[in-house]
Amino acid sequence: MLHTVNKSPFERNSLDTCLRLSKEGSAILLIEDGVIAAIKGTAESSKIEGAVANRPVYVLGPDVKARGLTEDQVIDGVKVVDYDGFVDLAEEHGAHNAWL
Amino acid sequence: MAEYEFDTEGVKKTFTFMNRKAPYGTVYALEVLETVLISAAFEQHANIVFADDGVYQLKAGHDTADIGMKNFSPTFGIIEMEKEDADEDEDIDMNWRIIVEKESMEARGLTEDDFKVDVEVIAAAELADIIDASDCVIGG
Numbered sequence: 658m659l660h661t662v663n664k665s666p667f668e669r670n671s672l673d674t675c676l677r678l679s680k681e682g683s684a685i686l687l688i689e690d691g692v693i694a695a696i697k698g699t700a701e702s703s704k705i706e707g708a709v710a711n712r713p714v715y716v717l718g719p720d721v722k723a724r725g726l727t728e729d730q731v732i733d734g735v736k737v738v739d740y741d742g743f744v745d746l747a748e749e750h751g752a753h754n755a756w757l
Numbered sequence: 758m759a760e761y762e763f764d765t766e767g768v769k770k771t772f773t774f775m776n777r778k779a780p781y782g783t784v785y786a787l788e789v790l791e792t793v794l795i796s797a798a799f800e801q802h803a804n805i806v807f808a809d810d811g812v813y814q815l816k817a818g819h820d821t822a823d824i825g826m827k828n829f830s831p832t833f834g835i836i837e838m839e840k841e842d843a844d845e846d847e848d849i850d851m852n853w854r855i856i857v858e859k860e861s862m863e864a865r866g867l868t869e870d871d872f873k874v875d876v877e878v879i880a881a882a883e884l885a886d887i888i889d890a891s892d893c894v895i896g897g
Binding site for chain 2: 658670671674677678679680683752753754755756757
């Protein structure tokens with residue numbers, strides 16, 4: 658199952674609930690405002706730093722760039738993907754769970 | 758314009774409907790409810806899950822008279838009746854579960870007795886397995 662989170666962890670609890678209600682090993686892709694969770698050195702960074710230890714975590718590059726952020730600022734272990742990568746993830750993981 | 762044929766005969770999937778938003782403040786709750794009812798029309802299996810502020814959708818005693826909005830909580834009574842009919846009638850192959858996440862319920866000071874319908878209260882770790890095993894997840 659592929660989980661996507663599109664809300665900032667500063668604004669909503671979508672990431673918290675995604676982490677609580679998804680199985681270890683299932684993939685998470687951060688998109689739209691969700692990419693903020695993938696940035697190093699914030700008050701919310703520890704959530705994704707913890708998640709990369711037990712599951713694949715991806716972030717959508719165009720949404721990072723659009724917000725004036727760079728790939729250098731992305732937490733170690735998080736893979737940056739483009740739109741083609743997004744399609745590949747959706748195809749590989751079967752069911753999709755969008756945490757809104 | 759292309760014509761499509763939808764042959765849904767015999768197609769049976771398990772849907773999980775995630776209700777995570779409080780009622781009335783946004784349209785999420787009502788929209789998810791609509792999709793639940795559609796799945797009933799097609800006799801699909803469904804886990805109707807309430808987590809985060811979504812647990813307030815099931816709270817007994819909604820009174821929307823003074824906010825000028827329709828109280829949609831009676832619909833949950835219909836869902837419960839549909840579920841019971843399906844459970845009792847062996848000709849209906851439709852397994853529905855109404856599930857509340859234990860952690861979300863407890864975080865809000867609620868208990869099973871606060872809800873309008875009978876629910877299964879399930880802890881996050883077990884609920885994660887149920888969600889993961891479904892064919893399709895509708896978020897909201």
